[in-house]
Amino acid sequence: MKTIGIIGGGQLGLMIAEQARLLGVRTVCLDPATDAPAGAVCDDHIVGRFDDPEAVEELCRRSDVVTYEFENVPGEILIPLCGKYNIPQGYRPLYDSQDRLREKSNARDHGLRTPRFAAVDDMASLRAAVAEIGLPAVLKTRTLGYDGHGQQVLRTEEDLRKAEPLLAVPCILEEFVPFDFEASIVMVSDGERVVSFPIGRNVHRDGILDLCFVPAEVDGAVLARMKSESERFMRDCGYRGILAIEYFVRQGEIYFNEMAPRPHNSGHYTIEGATTNQFRELVRYLVGMPLEEPRLVAPTVMKNILGQDLEEARKVAAEHRPGVYVHLYGKSESRPKRKMGHITFVGMQAGEYERDWAARFV
Numbered sequence: 001m002k003t004i005g006i007i008g009g010g011q012l013g014l015m016i017a018e019q020a021r022l023l024g025v026r027t028v029c030l031d032p033a034t035d036a037p038a039g040a041v042c043d044d045h046i047v048g049r050f051d052d053p054e055a056v057e058e059l060c061r062r063s064d065v066v067t068y069e070f071e072n073v074p075g076e077i078l079i080p081l082c083g084k085y086n087i088p089q090g091y092r093p094l095y096d097s098q099d100r101l102r103e104k105s106n107a108r109d110h111g112l113r114t115p116r117f118a119a120v121d122d123m124a125s126l127r128a129a130v131a132e133i134g135l136p137a138v139l140k141t142r143t144l145g146y147d148g149h150g151q152q153v154l155r156t157e158e159d160l161r162k163a164e165p166l167l168a169v170p171c172i173l174e175e176f177v178p179f180d181f182e183a184s185i186v187m188v189s190d191g192e193r194v195v196s197f198p199i200g201r202n203v204h205r206d207g208i209l210d211l212c213f214v215p216a217e218v219d220g221a222v223l224a225r226m227k228s229e230s231e232r233f234m235r236d237c238g239y240r241g242i243l244a245i246e247y248f249v250r251q252g253e254i255y256f257n258e259m260a261p262r263p264h265n266s267g268h269y270t271i272e273g274a275t276t277n278q279f280r281e282l283v284r285y286l287v288g289m290p291l292e293e294p295r296l297v298a299p300t301v302m303k304n305i306l307g308q309d310l311e312e313a314r315k316v317a318a319e320h321r322p323g324v325y326v327h328l329y330g331k332s333e334s335r336p337k338r339k340m341g342h343i344t345f346v347g348m349q350a351g352e353y354e355r356d357w358a359a360r361f362v
C-alpha cells in the first residue's frame with residue numbers, strides 16, 4: 001500500500017486524505033497544530049513546522065510520494081529534498097506562484113493575457129506605476145497575500161497616501177479590471193495528459209470565495225478558450241500534478257489573475273458534482289493511476305461556510321435534504337471569515353440558490 005505525504009494539514013489535506021482512503025492509499029500529513037483538520041483522517045500526523053527541515057524530511061522518509069496543500073512551502077527546504085525523495089510536482093510551480101510579480105510575468109510570457117501590472121517598492125515607484133496604469137488600480141503585496149489580505153483598491157490620490165503602510169514590503173500595482181464575472185479552472189496533468197474540471201463562475205465576498213456556480217452560465221466560446229489556453233499553459237510550463245487558475249472575464253476577454261499548484265476552493269464542488277473530483281485525480285496522479293476525464297453530474301452550486309455561517313450550516317446538515325452535501329472541516333476554533341466548511345448543492349442552478357437559499361446566509 002502506498003503512502004502519500006502531505007505538507008499541510010488543513011481542509012485541503014483533509015479532503016486529499018479522504019479520497020486517498022477510498023482509493024486504498026495511506027496518507028501522512030505534516031502540520032504544526034495537533035488538532036489540524038487532516039489529522040483526523042490521515043493515517044499518520046507529524047506535528048511539526050513547515051519551515052523545519054527535519055520535520056519535512058521526516059515526512060518524506062515516511063512517504064512514497066509527497067505533495068503540498070498550500071503554496072508557501074519555503075524553497076530552501078523543498079529544493080534539496082526534491083532530488084532525494086519523490087516529490088513529482090517539484091518546486092517549480094510553487095516558485096512561479098509565490099510572488100505575484102513572477103506569477104503574472106510567467107503567465108504573460110506563456111501567452112496568457114493579464115491585467116497590466118508594474119512592480120512597486122516605494123511611493124515614487126507607486127506614483128510612476130499609477131501614471132502608467134491609471135486609476136482605479138489594485139495594490140497588492142507580492143508575497144503571502146491570500147483571501148484578499150494584503151491588497152487595497154486605489155481610486156483617488158488620497159488612497160495612495162492611505163496605501164503607504166502596504167509599501168513596507170515589495171508590492172505590485174495592477175490595473176483594476178471591472179470584470180463581468182470571475183471564473184476558475186482546475187487541471188491535473190501526468191506530464192502527458194491534462195484533464196480539466198468543468199469551469200465555474202465564482203463570486204467573492206470581502207476578497208474570499210463565497211459561491212461557485214457550475215457550469216458558468218456564460219458564452220460557451222469563452223469557456224472553451226479558457227479551457228484550451230489553460231491546458232496549453234500547464235503543458236508549456238511543464239507542470240505536473242494539480243493546478244488551478246483564476247480568471248477575470250470582461251466582454252469576452254479573459255485575464256489571468258492567479259494560479260495555485262494545489263487543490264482549489266472553487267473545485268470543492270467536484271466531490272459530488274462531478275464524476276471524479278480534484279482530490280481524487282491528484283491522488284491518482286501521485287500514485288501512478290491513469291487520470292480520468294471528469295464530467296459534470298448536474299448543475300451544481302458550492303457555498304463556502306465561514307465562521308459566521310457555521311450555525312446555519314449545522315441546521316442545513318440536520319435537514320438531510322437530498323442533493324445537499326454539508327462538509328464541516330472540524331476546525332476547533334471558529335472565527336468570522338475563517339473557512340469552516342462548504343455546502344454543495346447538486347442539481348441546482350444560480351436562480352434557485354438565490355431564491356431559496358441565499359437569505360439563509362447573510
Ligand code: ADP
Pocket residue numbers: 115138145146147148149174175176177178179182204207208246257258
Ligand atoms: P488573493 O490571493 O488574496 O485571493 P486575489 O488577487 O485573487 O487575491 O484577489 C482577491 C479578489 O479581489 C479577486 O478574486 C477579485 O474579486 C478582486 N481583485 C483582485 N485583483 C483585481 C483586479 N486587478 N481587478 C479587479 N478586481 C480584483
